[in-house]
Amino acid sequence: MCQTVITNMLDASFRCDRCSAQAFRMYALLSTDRCPDGELFFCVHHANQYHNALEPLTEFLADESYRLYEGIKDDHWVEGSPVKN
Numbered sequence: 001m002c003q004t005v006i007t008n009m010l011d012a013s014f015r016c017d018r019c020s021a022q023a024f025r026m027y028a029l030l031s032t033d034r035c036p037d038g039e040l041f042f043c044v045h046h047a048n049q050y051h052n053a054l055e056p057l058t059e060f061l062a063d064e065s066y067r068l069y070e071g072i073k074d075d076h077w078v079e080g081s082p083v084k085n
């Protein structure tokens, strides 16, 4: 139901709806009578916190959390880091 797509559309003007940090995930919600089309923006911390509740309500998830790791070079790689470039 929820389609996750890696995108490159969120710039620094998109802020987390919960804490105002830079948003790296956008949840485009399914349209229902109770919830007309809507979008929620979250930083990775809050996206992870609410993901399980939001996923059934989400039609499309734009995920740009990979950008958090773009500056990490191989010589700074440590075991257990989520992304290795």
Ligand SMILES: [Zn+2]
Pocket (backbone or CB within 6 Å): 016, 017, 018, 019, 020, 021, 042, 043, 044, 045, 046, 047
């Ligand atoms: Zn947040």
